Amino acid sequence: MSLGDDNDGFGGSGQTRTRLPEGGTGDVYGGARRQPARNSRSLITVVGVVVLLIAAIAFANRGNGDDTATTGSSRDKSSGTDTPTAATGVPPVTGKNGQIPKGFARDEQGAQSAASNYAVALGSDGMFQPGPRRDIIHATHDPAVVTGLVKSLDASYSQGFLAAVGLDANGAAPTGLTFVSRTVPVGSKVLAFTNDSATVEVWCTGLVGLAGEGSTKPVTSTWFTLTQSLKWVGNDWRITSSKQTEGPTPVNGDNRASTADEIAKAVEGYGGFTYAR
Template identity: 55%
Template sequence: MSLGQDGPPTRTRMPEGHGAHGGGTRRPQPRRALVTVVGVVVLLIAALAFANRGGGPSADGAGEGSGTASGGSTGSRGSGAAPTAPTGQKPVEGKSDAGIPAGFAHTEQGAQSAAANFAVALGSTDMFNAGRRHAIVGAIYDPAVSAALQADLDRAYSGATLKSLGLSADGTAPAGLTFVSRTVPIGTKTTAGGSADARTVEVWCTDLIGLAGTGSTKPVSTAWFTITEKLVWAGGDWKIRSSTQKEGPAPVAADNQAASADEIAGAVRDYGGFTYAR
């Protein structure tokens, strides 16, 4: 759903239902092979421990331009896919007044982490509550656009939109049902171009949305989409200047038996979300 025709091109997701090298054939001796394996494992453990202390190489270096959000990823410069691995950059410790992670690093990794966390906030149930929505928008959007955006979002999160999701006029679920709206970032990447104070980050996501509980006519379903966030460095942190969204890429659905409505409601209640940091 495109919002703010006269403002920034911001789009908020509103679901409607919702060979080996070197040659040679000699097999290694068992003892030598064991020593080699143990040595590699020890080196990997040491490298991971060193990275998690934040004492590795430049935090903005190894993963430039590609990677996943949760837990981070690195890869050689110019390569396509990047394996999942800690980058050495410590997660943010601060939070905004809206409870959203804040204080992201003024780096490419920091921008990717910010974009992932912003996607989570924009896909949460809090966006369906006027007070919480205003706090979220004020916390993650550039002040130059947030005021005008508030009115657009108030109109979007009302009337037919809430009714189509089975919610009341104030965004609450009917008695006995649990409203589920949760976005989960799968990975992030920074697009070409940009500058130290302006980055464009794509966040590949899946989500859950619907009403969980006995008798629900809007069962919880999943979708896949990619959010493109144009970020600017404002007030000492990354903020959204504008965002757009497109469908996919969506994988082939697994042949899983669907859980009952009560099981889904319990899972959403018992399993908390994550703070995403590169």
Template identity: 60%
Template sequence: MSLGDERETSGGYGGTGQTRTRLPESSGDVYGGARRGGRSSSRSLVTVVGVVVLLIAAIAFANRGGDDSASPSGDENQPNSSTTAASGTRPVDGKSAGIPGGFARDEQGAQSAAANYSVALGSADMFTTARRHEIVDMVYAPAVAAKRQADLDSAYASEKFLANIGLGEDGAAPAGQTFISRVIPVGTKATSFSTGAATVEVWYTSLFGLSGEGSTNPVAESWYTTTYELKWVGNDWKVTDFQQKDGPVPVGRDQRASTADDMTKAVEEYGGFTYAR
């Protein structure tokens, strides 16, 4: 039996049992029988091309967010890449009093400074007089640091304030408990900028409370946005004023709260970061 008149009887088309006869090519090509499967090959080719086209379309759709060009049918509420992406620029090379300093005199530097200053001002160190003075002197501009220092001393030394959060008169946690106050920036936004002044918003979540058996003020999560007024003073960005507001607050997940021991261990073992825009 030649390739040309090979008969296939195993099921035919679609299992109908029909018999298909392959006729010889008029050109006499010895591979004519193999080429006779053109219809099947065409179908396979169409399928492959269709899949490739779909993949290309999917990739283009996924990458559309990186296109800064305006689209009349696009969602104006979607942030572009320049708004949310990290700059990739190293913020600073060193620290002073344990706080990053020496930020660049540009918009990214101002945002990085605001994020790191938020962490310092929201830390448990602010409840210790000596350490609080170091932080304020480092973060605030000299022209306002002294007044801010007095205001903060008055607030943090208040027995009523300390009692409300479960701390002693010296700002220490009760025996067997650990005081936790940490700020974790989520993002920053410069609402105004010049080489001498900047206004930066920092959106962050905070952990605050006492972990340990018998705590009457367990560690809880809160969300805030603080707007910092910054000035370029002495080769760095310094805070001159700030305003705080609640939120934006995401919907909480239905997760089981950790034990006091787990929370204490996590805070003691997991260090913080130097934040960069």
């Protein structure tokens, strides 16, 4: 997949008010979802799919066929065992592989928890630096695909690409600015499951940009769904392939955009979570 392919492929709070689309059709999601595109490529265009590295992951897995295809039994959609927005089942894992949770249960809930936590790791700022990037890939992927994937990602995160998102050749932000890259899972569901494999969708929102006074690449948000094919390897779930699709994307609220300094302080002051279904 190419960096701009929506078919292949990895955050705000407060009250919002729904805007009706222009023209008074009453269809909230019909015509008011996006502002017209700018003439030049914005930061969100440049890194929209890179937030989760899905473009590079899909590139590394190209030729494997349809990533959404699965083996084994399809999940019984009528079971009604999952509450859509509530955490259920076993408690969160306590083990960690570096900074990434590990030791997920060998069941549907464990697969969803693994997929959600892996989405967070693959959407982090560590992916923009060679050492942390390789650690993340080793911690989240099937060892059988790691070597080829790391090689592809190292090539994708070229000096030119990093410069395009405002970073230096080592993935560091300019002095006085904070690089933000975060993925926040909103929900997850199992598409297929066997004792040794699973396919899980994770609906996410992401933040990416440079925060701080004078930033020309402000932090923006994006919405996407990540589909991960997982395999039970070494007593845990590991990714074998992934892809990303755009949305579902809500209508933008009327929240006032925070200043660059406020965003920088928020990113530095608020930690992340271990996600469990």
